[in-house]
Each structure stands twice: as structure tokens, then as C-alpha cells.
Amino acid sequence: MDAMTDRISSRLWPAGLTRVPYWVYTEQDVLAAEQKRIFEGPVWNYLCLEIDLPNNGDYRTTFVGSMPVVVTRAEDGEYCGFENRCAHRGALICLEDGGSVQDFQCVYHSWRYDLRGNLRSVAFSRGVNGKGGMPPDFDMSCHGPRKLRVTTFCGMVFGTLSPDAPEFETWLGPEIVSRVRRVLGNRRLEIIGRFTQALPNNWKLYFENVRDTYHASLLHLFFATFRITRLSSGGGVLVSETGEHHASATRAPPQGADSSYQGMRSDKESFRLADPSLLGMHDEFHDDIQLQILSIFPGFILQQVHNALAVRQIVPRGVDTTDLNWTYLGFVDDTPELRAHRLKQNNLVGPAGYVSMEDGAVGGFVQRGIAAAADELSVVEMGGAGAETQETRATEASVRGFWKAYRMHMGL
Numbered sequence: 324m325d326a327m328t329d330r331i332s333s334r335l336w337p338a339g340l341t342r343v344p345y346w347v348y349t350e351q352d353v354l355a356a357e358q359k360r361i362f363e364g365p366v367w368n369y370l371c372l373e374i375d376l377p378n379n380g381d382y383r384t385t386f387v388g389s390m391p392v393v394v395t396r397a398e399d400g401e402y403c404g405f406e407n408r409c410a411h412r413g414a415l416i417c418l419e420d421g422g423s424v425q426d427f428q429c430v431y432h433s434w435r436y437d438l439r440g441n442l443r444s445v446a447f448s449r450g451v452n453g454k455g456g457m458p459p460d461f462d463m464s465c466h467g468p469r470k471l472r473v474t475t476f477c478g479m480v481f482g483t484l485s486p487d488a489p490e491f492e493t494w495l496g497p498e499i500v501s502r503v504r505r506v507l508g509n510r511r512l513e514i515i516g517r518f519t520q521a522l523p524n525n526w527k528l529y530f531e532n533v534r535d536t537y538h539a540s541l542l543h544l545f546f547a548t549f550r551i552t553r554l555s556s557g558g559g560v561l562v563s564e565t566g567e568h569h570a571s572a573t574r575a576p577p578q579g580a581d582s583s584y585q586g587m588r589s590d591k592e593s594f595r596l597a598d599p600s601l602l603g604m605h606d607e608f609h610d611d612i613q614l615q616i617l618s619i620f621p622g623f624i625l626q627q628v629h630n631a632l633a634v635r636q637i638v639p640r641g642v643d644t645t646d647l648n649w650t651y652l653g654f655v656d657d658t659p660e661l662r663a664h665r666l667k668q669n670n671l672v673g674p675a676g677y678v679s680m681e682d683g684a685v686g687g688f689v690q691r692g693i694a695a696a697a698d699e700l701s702v703v704e705m706g707g708a709g710a711e712t713q714e715t716r717a718t719e720a721s722v723r724g725f726w727k728a729y730r731m732h733m734g735l
């Protein structure tokens with residue numbers, strides 16, 4: 324055991340998955356350990372979409388946890404990824420969000436890299452007028468940013484720093500693979516919006532929130548009021564074997580009276596939308612799943628809320644600061660009607676979305692609530708103590724699945 328593990332595991336954490344100590348959201352050394360063991364460990368991190376890099380020479384900057392990364396399309400079309408850190412003194416190699424280049428030149432002292440992240444030239448390496456310069460035995464091939472293994476799946480690009488990460492689809496498992504295919508299939512994606520949302524909380528509070536099927540109709544008044552999702556609607560939560568990934572599904576709401584929300588904040592039976600088309604559903608998935616929220620460990624989300632589709636990437640910025648990168652999606656073959664419908668329905672999600680604005684605030688409420696509670700425990704007991712797939716959303720099984728995976732990766 325190294326010193327970091329020693330320090331972390333000496334803190335209180337009862338056995339089992341139903342209690343989570345609050346120090347995991349507030350300690351600096353936990354965040355440092357997560358970077359090493361989770362984000363740089365045997366997992367696949369979402370990097371970008373294939374359509375972000377349509378041509379050879381295209382690049383996009385992204386993150387693996389807190390590590391800045393450049394994803395490129397090399398001369399032969401291959402997707403490549405490397406750390407966005409100059410081998411000389413550590414400056415960012417690439418400053419823009421994206422673009423198209425032949426090579427990269429660090430602005431600080433002009434060291435130059437090819438599209439695969441190999442160091443190709445060092446400015447003034449032979450000095451000036453026979454003086455200065457790099458030593459003759461300096462070997463450029465021994466210096467460069469760390470490189471990622473990169474793979475693509477359903478139009479998305481994922482990367483890992485670990486030689487031990489299993490093949491991507493094996494790692495997801497067949498059920499999660501089919502739930503991703505259900506939404507993205509072999510269709511040609513088109514980006515119809517993108518932005519970054521700043522969250523005032525630890526990254527794990529957001530990832531838990533995404534996997535928390537219990538809160539949706541209680542926290543989000545819009546959901547239950549207009550019956551988009553209620554726990555009394557059919558559906559359930561799928562949790563992968565290791566707990567790493569999940570997919571929740573909501574089926575059509577029940578017909579007729581539903582008294583299960585009586586006395587709750589969302590018990591507003593008389594409310595009606597002035598424009599009900601906001602909640603229309605174009606049948607593009609050919610099943611009765613109206614909402615599917617899917618997560619891939621440690622920080623990727625694929626969202627289908629009716630016809631509002633998005634991918635979200637979680638980027639930790641500090642123990643209590645997180646960036647959430649949203650990309651709204653459509654397909655190249657959308658009819659004009661479907662595209663207009665998607666754009667309207669995107670008002671449901673995002674930082675000011677009718678059904679998701681509270682998610683941007685509630686993590687901050689937790690972060691503030693636990694300010695002095697490092698050694699206290701949260702309770703995660705809805706639906707039992709296990710992390711298996713369940714035919715209900717009145718459960719915290721996929722939250723427990725997250726902690727099962729987390730403890731495995733962290734060695735806690």
C-alpha cells in the first residue's frame with residue numbers, strides 16, 4: 324500500500340454499498356488519487372465525437388479527468404490522442420478548442436509535434452553560431468506527451484492511458500452496448516448545440532445524480548407535473564456487472580388517475596402546458612421507452628429525453644468544481660419537422676432546462692450541506708443493498724453500482 328492509499332483508507336468507510344462518507348467529496352488527496360486510479364486507470368474516457376474530426380489534420384482538445392488531451396485525425400485518418408502538455412516545460416501544446424493543422428507548435432519555445440504527438444523538432448537545438456543548443460545526445464524520440472489508446476464506437480471517440488483496459492465493447496457489456504446502439508445506431512450524427520456548464524460541486528455528485536433514478540420526478544417539478552416521468556410509469560434500471568455503467572428507462576406513463584404524488588411539491592394536477600407539442604414524441608426508436616439516461620464510468624452520459632438527445636462529459640476542476648460539457652445531437656437525415664421538434668425539446672435539458680436545471684443546483688446544495696460533515700455518512704438504501712438491475716426506478720441500485728465500481732478502482 325502506498326502512502327496515498329494509507330491516508331485515504333484510514334478514513335471511515337463502512338463495508339457494503341449503502342453508506343458513503345462525505346470526505347470523498349471534499350478531500351484534495353482523494354481527487355489526486357482519482358486522477359491516477361480512475362481516469363488514468365483501466366477505463367475508457369469519452370473524448371469527442373467522430374464528426375468533431377471529419378478530415379485528416381483535424382483536432383479537438385478535451386480532457387481525461389483533469390488531464391488536458393488533444394484528439395487528432397492523423398494523415399492516414401486514424402484517430403489519435405495525446406496529453407496536451409509540451410515535453411519541454413509543460414505548456415499546453417494546443418490552445419484552441421479545435422481546428423485543422425499539419426502539426427503543432429508550442430507557443431513557449433516552438434517545440435514542434437506531429438499529429439500523433441511525436442516530438443519532431445526543437446528550436447535552436449544546435450544553438451547559435453556554434454554556441455548553446457541541446458546536448459548532442461538529446462534524443463527527441465525519448466520525449467513527448469503521454470499517448471492514449473483510442474477507439475471509436477457509434478460515432479464517439481474514447482481513449483485510455485491504461486494498457487490494461489479491456490476491449491471497449493467487452494468492457495461495456497452486451498446490454499449497455501445495445502442501449503447505446505438503440506439511440507445512436509448506425510445513424511450519421513450532427514451537432515446541433517454545445518456549451519459548458521459550470522457545476523459548484525464535486526464531480527461524483529453529478530455522476531451520482533445522473534444515476535439516481537429516485538430523484539427525477541421529485542426534484543424536477545416539471546417532470547411529475549406534466550407526467551413526463553413518474554415513478555409510477557413503467558421502466559427500470561440496468562446496472563452493468565461491475566457497477567461501472569448504467570441505463571435507466573422510462574416507459575409511457577399510466578393512463579387515468581395517479582395519486583402517488585399527493586402531498587408532494589409536484590402534486591399539481593390542474594397544471595396544463597400552453598404548448599403541449601413541447602412534449603411530443605416522434606417515433607424514431609421504435610419502442611415504448613420515452614426516456615433513457617445512460618452512463619459510462621467514470622464520466623460520460625448519453626441522454627434521450629423523448630427526442631432531445633445529448634452527450635455529456637464530466638470534467639473535474641477541483642474538489643468542489645466541475646465542468647459539464649454538453650453536446651446536443653441530431654441526425655443528418657432528420658426531417659425539417661423532426662429537427663425543429665428536437666430544437667424545441669432541447670429546452671427541457673441543459674443548465675436552464677425545464678427538467679434538468681435543478682441538477683445544476685442540487686449538487687451545490689449537497690456540497691454546502693456537507694461542509695463540516697467529512698466523517699458523517701449518506702444513506703443509499705432505496706431498493707435494498709445490492710447493485711443489480713431492477714424493474715423499478717424507486718431504487719438507488721445504480722448509485723450503489725457507482726460506488727461498487729469506485730471502490731474497486733480506488734482500492735478502497
Ligand code: FES
Binds near residue numbers: 413
Ligand atoms: S514549453 Fe513548450 S517549447 Fe518550451
Ligand SMILES: [Fe+2]
Binds near residue numbers: 539
Ligand atoms: Fe435530475
